Amino acid sequence: MNSLNLPKGQSSGQLAVLGAVIGFVVIAITLIIGVRVFSDVEGTINIVDTTANTTATNVINQTYSAFELAAVILVVIVAAVILGVLVRFGQL
Numbered sequence: 001m002n003s004l005n006l007p008k009g010q011s012s013g014q015l016a017v018l019g020a021v022i023g024f025v026v027i028a029i030t031l032i033i034g035v036r037v038f039s040d041v042e043g044t045i046n047i048v049d050t051t052a053n054t055t056a057t058n059v060i061n062q063t064y065s066a067f068e069l070a071a072v073i074l075v076v077i078v079a080a081v082i083l084g085v086l087v088r089f090g091q092l
Contacts, residue, residue: 016084017081017084017085020077020080020081020084021081023077024074024077024078024081027070027073027074027077028074031067031070031071031074034067035067038063038064038067042060042063045060
């Protein structure tokens with residue numbers, strides 16, 4: 001009995017891996033678009049006041065740091081998928 005209404009020949013483990021791959025692709029594309037948009041917006045910031053300029057520079061630096069760390073998330077997703085597949089093979 002197929003209680004999950006899965007297509008014939010596919011297990012829930014295969015669908016989980018497929019979901020993780022799709023999530024990986026979505027996060028990667030979102031990250032690329034986010035960096036592109038932010039870099040375009042960052043180039044248009046023109047602040048004369050010293051305090052505001054310092055604040056804007058800090059925000060820009062922190063945002064680029066966050067984008068760098070977001071790339072680590074992609075590596076963690078891949079590692080989680082690999083571990084999930086290995087655990088699944090161990091249970092069979």
